Amino acid sequence: xxxxxxxxxxxxxxxxxxxxxxxxxxxxxxxxxxxxxxxxxxxxxxxxxxxxxxxxxxxxxxxxxxxxxxxxxxxxxxxxxxxxxxxxxxxxxxxxxxxxxxxxxxxxxxxxxxxxxxxxxxxxxxxxxxxxxxxxxxxxxxxxxxxxxxxxxxxxxxxxxxxxxxxxxxxxxxxxxxxxxxxxxxxxxxxxxxxxxxxxxxxxxxxxxxxxxxxxxxxxxxxxxxxxxxxxxxxxxxxxxxxxxxxxxxxxxxxxxxxxxxxxxxxxxxxxxxxxxxxxxxxxxxxxxxxxxxxxxxxxxxxxxxxxxxxxxxxxxxxxxxxxxxxxxxxxxxxxxxxxxxxxxxxxxxxxxxxxxxxxxxxxxxxxxxxxxxxxxxxxxxxxxxxxxxxxxxxxxxxxxxxxxxxxxxxxxxxxxxxxxxxxxxxxxxxxxxxxxxxxxxxxxxxxxxxxxxxxxxxxxxxxxxxxxxxxxxxxxxxxxxxxxxxxxxxxxxxxxxxxxxxxxxxxxxxxxxxxxxxxxxxxx
Numbered sequence: 001x002x003x004x005x006x007x008x009x010x011x012x013x014x015x016x017x018x019x020x021x022x023x024x025x026x027x028x029x030x031x032x033x034x035x036x037x038x039x040x041x042x043x044x045x046x047x048x049x050x051x052x053x054x055x056x057x058x059x060x061x062x063x064x065x066x067x068x069x070x071x072x073x074x075x076x077x078x079x080x081x082x083x084x085x086x087x088x089x090x091x092x093x094x095x096x097x098x099x100x101x102x103x104x105x106x107x108x109x110x111x112x113x114x115x116x117x118x119x120x121x122x123x124x125x126x127x128x129x130x131x132x133x134x135x136x137x138x139x140x141x142x143x144x145x146x147x148x149x150x151x152x153x154x155x156x157x158x159x160x161x162x163x164x165x166x167x168x169x170x171x172x173x174x175x176x177x178x179x180x181x182x183x184x185x186x187x188x189x190x191x192x193x194x195x196x197x198x199x200x201x202x203x204x205x206x207x208x209x210x211x212x213x214x215x216x217x218x219x220x221x222x223x224x225x226x227x228x229x230x231x232x233x234x235x236x237x238x239x240x241x242x243x244x245x246x247x248x249x250x251x252x253x254x255x256x257x258x259x260x261x262x263x264x265x266x267x268x269x270x271x272x273x274x275x276x277x278x279x280x281x282x283x284x285x286x287x288x289x290x291x292x293x294x295x296x297x298x299x300x301x302x303x304x305x306x307x308x309x310x311x312x313x314x315x316x317x318x319x320x321x322x323x324x325x326x327x328x329x330x331x332x333x334x335x336x337x338x339x340x341x342x343x344x345x346x347x348x349x350x351x352x353x354x355x356x357x358x359x360x361x362x363x364x365x366x367x368x369x370x371x372x373x374x375x376x377x378x379x380x381x382x383x384x385x386x387x388x389x390x391x392x393x394x395x396x397x398x399x400x401x402x403x404x405x406x407x408x409x410x411x412x413x414x415x416x417x418x419x420x421x422x423x424x425x426x427x428x429x430x431x432x433x434x435x436x437x438x439x440x441x442x443x444x445x446x447x448x449x450x451x452x453x454x455x456x457x458x459x460x461x462x463x464x465x466x467x468x469x470x471x472x473x474x475x476x477x478x479x480x481x482x483x484x485x486x487x488x489x490x491x492x493x494x495x496x497x498x499x500x501x502x503x504x505x506x507x508x509x510x511x512x513x514x515x516x517x518x519x520x521x522x523x524x525x
Contacts, residue, residue: 224303264299422470
């Protein structure tokens with residue numbers, strides 16, 4: 001079995017094993033009863049892992065910014081310096097959307113918007129905010145003025161600065177913009193203290209609609225509602241939809257979630273708990289779990305409609321069934337491709353061998369023996385002994401095998417090593433019938449007995465041109481798809497197999513089994 005066939009076989013087996021495993025998972029999942037409370041509990045625990053990873057990433061950025069900003073005077077540093085530093089920081093983090101830096105007299109805002117940047121560096125007392133749009137090279141593209149600040153009111157920031165940040169903790173807020181595309185912004189606010197004692201506020205900006213890489217498990221549901229509970233018991237519910245018709249529904253659900261959270265505070269001692277309620281004619285499940293007071297977040301609530309839970313869980317069953325079909329199709333495709341390649345290897349080569357014109361033959365003879373051309377004086381007539389020598393027939397077969405095991409070539413019978421045209425008449429005279437047809441019949445029989453009829457018909461072409469009034473034999477040999485071994489008798493009279501290849505202008509035997517294996521693997525696989 002060739003290496004290609006083996007590889008295709010094992011790849012097909014691999015996909016079949018995957019299909020069987022998926023089928024097993026499908027029936028295992030199908031036999032289980034789907035309970036909404038079980039599904040949301042499992043989903044909530046998976047979400048908790050994602051949320052912890054997200055908060056750890058936020059914590060890393062927070063520490064970096066605190067360290068670097070504490071070394072500068074925010075009110076005096078240039079916009080270009082801030083732009084260079086924060087654009088590099090944001091570019092390194094796929095989740096970070098923008099950043100706000102609030103000093104005592106100026107504020108700096110940088111937002112990554114699609115393939116451009118939006119920036120402002122304005123005095124805090126200004127009622128209007130001047131914005132610039134920059135390209136990826138931080139070159140100005142356009143500018144405009146806004147009468148409001150969509151990311152957070154300055155009064156809110158100042159309030160946070162006074163009331164919450166004095167103990168150095170992080171605060172989370174959501175955007176209050178009326179613009180749908182800015183409604184799902186989530187802010188992490190913290191303070192830094194410079195070396196001269198000045199307090200600055202830093203806001204890390206995230207777009208919840210772009211956090212899918214972190215929260216795939218939850219975002220697979222149609223309308224999940226995530227509420228984060230801060231250390232100050234504030235409830236942060238970032239809305240990630242641009243569909244304005246759903247906003248009122250989210251707000252109404254948030255009221256129900258607020259009641260659930262209040263119950264959690266008063267009756268369940270802030271321990272993980274599962275709740276359910278009805279709204280809009282549907283049953284909703286809400287699970288609250290703690291997060292170990294990480295970066296200003298101490299707990300979260302995950303709320304999903306029961307029908308959404310069951311529907312999504314059922315789709316998992318279908319996914320396993322689709323996987324079965326997909327893996328079986330892969331296995332079948334690999335098998336068919338491998339089978340086709342194997343069949344192509346077994347078929348005769350597409351190369352058509354035609355008679356060589358006499359002038360081309362004479363031209364080749366004049367060039368002498370090469371890697372692809374060899375001369376033999378006769379098939380079986382020994383010119384030195386002047387008698388029949390059947391051992392010479394093995395020499396002809398050796399040359400054919402060597403050409404076939406290499407790159408192919410042409411064997412001229414009736415031409416001496418010194419390029420003299422001798423002809424085939426001495427060989428004719430040794431045969432039962434002294435003509436070209438019987439000579440070819442005899443030579444074909446030798447080749448068929450050694451290498452098989454398929455090889456003789458598919459990889460050889462014989463012609464008998466007349467050169468200088470003498471008939472010679474020209475055998476064109478194609479490179480074969482499988483190695484040829486020559487069976488001959490050794491000195492003890494036993495049949496042995498020998499392996500020949502072309503080396504320069506000679507046919508050379510490879511005697512080492514290791515070398516034969518290496519050559520065969522390299523040439524035929």
